[in-house]
Amino acid sequence: MADFASLGLADWLIKQCTQLGIHRPTPVQEHCMPPILEGRDCLGCAKTGSGKTAAFVLPVLQKLSQDPYGIFCLVLTPTRELAYQIAEQFRVIGKPLGLRDCIVVGGMDMVAQSLELSRQPHVVVATPGRLADHIRSSNTFSLSRIQFLIMDEADRLLEQGCTDFTKDLEVILGALPAKRQTLLFSATLTSTLQELQSVTMNKPFFWESKSETRTVDELDQRYILTPEKIKDAYLVHLIQTFTDQHSDWSIIIFTKTCKDCQILTMMLRKFNFPTISLHSMMKQAIRFANLSKFKASVYKILIATDVASRGLDIPTVQVVINHNTPGLPKIYIHRVGRTARAGRNGVSITMVTQYDIHLVHAIEEETQSKLKEYEVEEKDVLKILTQVNVTRRECEIRLEATDFDEKKEVHKRKQLILEGKDPEMEAKRKEELEKIKKQKKKFKERIQESVQQQQAEQRERNHLKKKRRLEQKKAKLESK
Ligand SMILES: Nc1ncnc2c1ncn2[C@@H]1O[C@H](COP(=O)(O)OP(=O)(O)OP(=O)(O)O)[C@@H](O)[C@H]1O
Secondary structure, eight states: OTTTTTGTTTTTHHHHHHHHTTOOOOHHHHHHHHHHTTOEEEEEEOOOOSHHHHHHHHHHHHHHHHHHOOSSSSEEOSSSHHHHHHHHHHHHHHHHTTTEEEEEOOOOOHHHHHHHHHTTOSSSOOOOEEEEEEHHHHOOOOOOOOSSEEETTTTHSBBBBBSSSHHHHHHHHHHHOSSEEEEEEEESOOHHHHHHHHHHOOOOOOEEESSSSOOTTEEEEEEEOOOGGHHHHHHHHHHHHHHOOOSSSOOEEOSHHHHHHHHHHHHHHHTTTEEEEEEEEHHHHHHHHHHHHHTSSSSSSSOGGGGGGSSSOOOOOEEEESSOOOOOOHHHHHHTTTTSSSOOOEEEEEEEEEHHHHHHHHHHHTOOOEEEEEEOHHHHHHHHHHHHHHHHHHHHHHHHHHHHHHHHHHHHHHHHTTOOOOOHHHHHHHHHHHHHHHHHHHHHHHHHHHHHHHHHHHHEEEEEHHHHHHHHHHHHHOOO
C-alpha cells in the first residue's frame, strides 16, 4: 500500500494530514493524486465516505503552494452546505499557506460575496446559480486565470434534475480559460460519463473503485415493508428503540418533500425526540444553524430532504432512515452514504410500501447488494398506531395554517422583487412603520384616557354642584 510521500505529496501536506488523523491514502487518493499532480484532468468515481474531497484538495494545495495567486481554483458543488464543508477542508489543510477562500452560494449576502471575490481569494467554492449571477452582473473579479476547475458531485451538476444547472454552467464555463485542469468526482459518475467527458479538455484520467457493490461493506442495509398508514408508527417505534438501546446515537431521516420533512419534525418533537430539520424552503441562515446543531449533537435526529443526501460528512451518524423509498438507485446510494463513512459501521433502514417494491429491486440491481428485512415486533407498533396518527394529523393541521402564511409571504416577496424592491429592506421598513404606528396608537389611547378621565371628573363635579344646590334649596324650603 502506498503512502502519501510516494505519491509525490509535499512534507508540509503530509504533516497537515497527520494532524487530521489521515495517515495513509485511501484508494481514490492513491490512484487520482499522482495524475492530478502530473497536470492531467481526472474523473474519480469512488464510494461514499472514501475520501474523494482530500483526493482533490491535497494536490490543488500542493500546486498552489508552488505558485500562489488568486483566483487559482474554482470548486463547484450542487448544495450550499457542501460548499461550506469543502471550503473548510481547504482552509484547515491549507492553513500553513495562509489560504484565502471565498464561498459563493445562494441565500447569502451577494454584496459581501462580491467584495470577497474582488479580493482575489486563492480558492472559490460555489454553487452554480449564485456564481453565474456574479459573473453576469459584476466585472470586479476574473476567473480567466484559474488553474483548476473541480466539480464535486459532478453527475448531479451535469444532470437535468429538479434543479437544472445547465444554463449557469454554460455561463461559468464561458468565463474560464481553456487551458486548465478539470477534476470531476462523485460516487455515481458512470451514468453521466459521456456528458462529464465533454467538460474536460485533455484526455482525462478515469478511475473507478473496483468493487462488486456500489455501497460500502460496513453498511448494514435493511428495509421494513409497511402499509403507508403505519409508516409513521414504525418510525416512532424505531427511534424509541434506538433511544432505549444506545446512549450515543445520531440519525438522519430522509423524506420526499419539504412538507413531509416539516410535519415529521413537528411530530417527532411532540414525542420529545430531539429533532431538527433541513430543507430548501427554510431560510439559509436557519439551514446552516440547524446543521451545526446536528453536527454538535445538540439534536440527535436530522430530518432532511435530498438537499442533505450528497456529500455531507458527519461521522456521528450511525443510522439513515429512508422515510420514502428513493425513486432512483443513485439517490439511495448517496442517502445511505451519510453513514458508514471512512471505515465506520452504519445501518440504513428503508421504509417500503407495497407500491415501492420495484424500486427496491432497481436499487438492489444497481448497488449489487441485497437489502435484508429489519425485524420489528408488529404488535408494539400497533400499540402506538392511533396515538402516532392522531399526532400526525394535529401537526398537519397546524402546518396548513402556517403553510398558508408562508406561501403568502413568498408570494409577496416575489412581487416586491418584480417591482425592483429589496424584500429584506421592505420588511425592515414595514417593521419600522409598524413600530411607529404602535407608538402613535399608544399615545392616542393615553390622550383619550386622560380626556375621558377629565370628562368623568367634570361630570362628578357637576353632579356634586347640582346635589349641593338641591340640598341648599331643600334647606331654604325647610327653614320657611
Ligand atoms: N486517507 C484517509 N484516511 C482516513 N480518513 C480519511 C482519509 N481521507 C479522508 N478521510 C476522512 O474520511 C471522511 C470522508 O471523506 P469525504 O467526505 O471526502 O468522502 P467522499 O468520498 O467525498 O464521500 P461522498 O461521496 O459522500 O461525498 C472525512 O471525514 C475525511 O476526513
